[in-house]
Amino acid sequence: xxxxKAHLDKFISINDEEFASILTFFRVVEVKKKHNFMVDxxxxxxxYFVVKGCLRKFFVNxxxxxxxxEFAIENWWITDTFAYERQFKSxxxxxxxxxxxxxxxxxxxxxxxLRKHPVMERYFRMIYQRAYAASERRIRYLxxxxxxxxxxxxxxxxxxxxxxxxxxxxxSFLGFTPEYLSEIRxxxxx
Amino acid sequence: xxxxKAHLDKFISINDEEFASILTFFRVVEVKKKHNFMVDxxxxxxxYFVVKGCLRKFFVNxxxxxxxxEFAIENWWITDTFAYERQFKSxxxxxxxxxxxxxxxxxxxxxxxLRKHPVMERYFRMIYQRAYAASERRIRYLxxxxxxxxxxxxxxxxxxxxxxxxxxxxxSFLGFTPEYLSEIRxxxxx
Numbered sequence: 014x015x016x017x018k019a020h021l022d023k024f025i026s027i028n029d030e031e032f033a034s035i036l037t038f039f040r041v042v043e044v045k046k047k048h049n050f051m052v053d054x055x056x057x058x059x060x061y062f063v064v065k066g067c068l069r070k071f072f073v074n075x076x077x078x079x080x081x082x083e084f085a086i087e088n089w090w091i092t093d094t095f096a097y098e099r100q101f102k103s104x105x106x107x108x109x110x111x112x113x114x115x116x117x118x119x120x121x122x123x124x125x126x127l128r129k130h131p132v133m134e135r136y137f138r139m140i141y142q143r144a145y146a147a148s149e150r151r152i153r154y155l156x157x158x159x160x161x162x163x164x165x166x167x168x169x170x171x172x173x174x175x176x177x178x179x180x181x182x183x184x185s186f187l188g189f190t191p192e193y194l195s196e197i198r199x200x201x202x203x
Numbered sequence: 204x205x206x207x208k209a210h211l212d213k214f215i216s217i218n219d220e221e222f223a224s225i226l227t228f229f230r231v232v233e234v235k236k237k238h239n240f241m242v243d244x245x246x247x248x249x250x251y252f253v254v255k256g257c258l259r260k261f262f263v264n265x266x267x268x269x270x271x272x273e274f275a276i277e278n279w280w281i282t283d284t285f286a287y288e289r290q291f292k293s294x295x296x297x298x299x300x301x302x303x304x305x306x307x308x309x310x311x312x313x314x315x316x317l318r319k320h321p322v323m324e325r326y327f328r329m330i331y332q333r334a335y336a337a338s339e340r341r342i343r344y345l346x347x348x349x350x351x352x353x354x355x356x357x358x359x360x361x362x363x364x365x366x367x368x369x370x371x372x373x374x375s376f377l378g379f380t381p382e383y384l385s386e387i388r389x390x391x392x393x
Contacts, residue, residue, distance in 0.1 A: 074347060080346050082342055082343055082346065083339075093339070094332060094335050094339055095339060098333070098336060105343075127325070131321060131325075134321070134324040134325045135317070135321075137328045137332075138324050138325075138328035138331060141328060142288060142327070142331045143288070144335045145284050145331050145335040145338060146284035146285035146288060148338035149273075149284055149338065150285055152341060152342065153272055153295075155345050156270050157262075
């Protein structure tokens, strides 16, 4: 869990004793590729922090196709924030893209953590602030860029995205068919 | 500023004395319609809380058209979060849609506020959490809905949106031409 401590150190100051206490609020979960953390129609009970591996969030659209809206790699959080805060049923699924190690926390345990370690309010404030800033920019790109430009943009900004994520999931994230993604890649290579 | 106190009370517990102190960190700004709070190319120095009125955030696209990405009415915050946190130049503009009263805070003053009133970490954590939750859903809608469905969705979910926002700005937000918006409205009425 040294990587989680290093991650927290970027945002807040805590000593080893505090860190040990903070860690007791989380459950360490090791899962295989394709493990489902949450299936649509279930209450969204937890938030997930990726220690190692990669998770994705998706929904099944009207045509029955999985549409990926988010990936989380090391040091990223993932959940359906709206459903989590309200403990509602989610209409998203969360699944492991790779074999992964994850820290899981549920809402009431998170509230306890925040009561016992108020410094974690600052941590989560900064995490949500960054997540919101990223989504503001993403919404702008969705207005501004063609799908081809989006692909080039993500490839340039996030090389891990192209290296780690299977092609059919990249297509699902960008709203392409896998065939259209192949066409774009061929066009960019030529 | 009673409405700001009532707004804070939804998230945190503070007494009148604390509220009076918190308020001293903000600058009250009264502006006319079309006032520019921030112009693209300028450092994004502040966050804005709408006490009364309506603000919007937009960028100018390649064709020279204003593309609105966000509106803020009473009790909403607006800024370019990414540029604000880093004190970078913004590539967005923030403008008053109506005559407005706004609370403004800059980054170093906000940090002082958070040091003096750590309870405000919790407040901002919850604000960003909700903002992020809303943007997660908005990104899903951008994948899932046609432009016509988006219009119906926003009209139903946010009646104020249709009542208060001028038509050409609704068109700019939904990525329509004003002519296309008129067509949709005519179609929906028939």
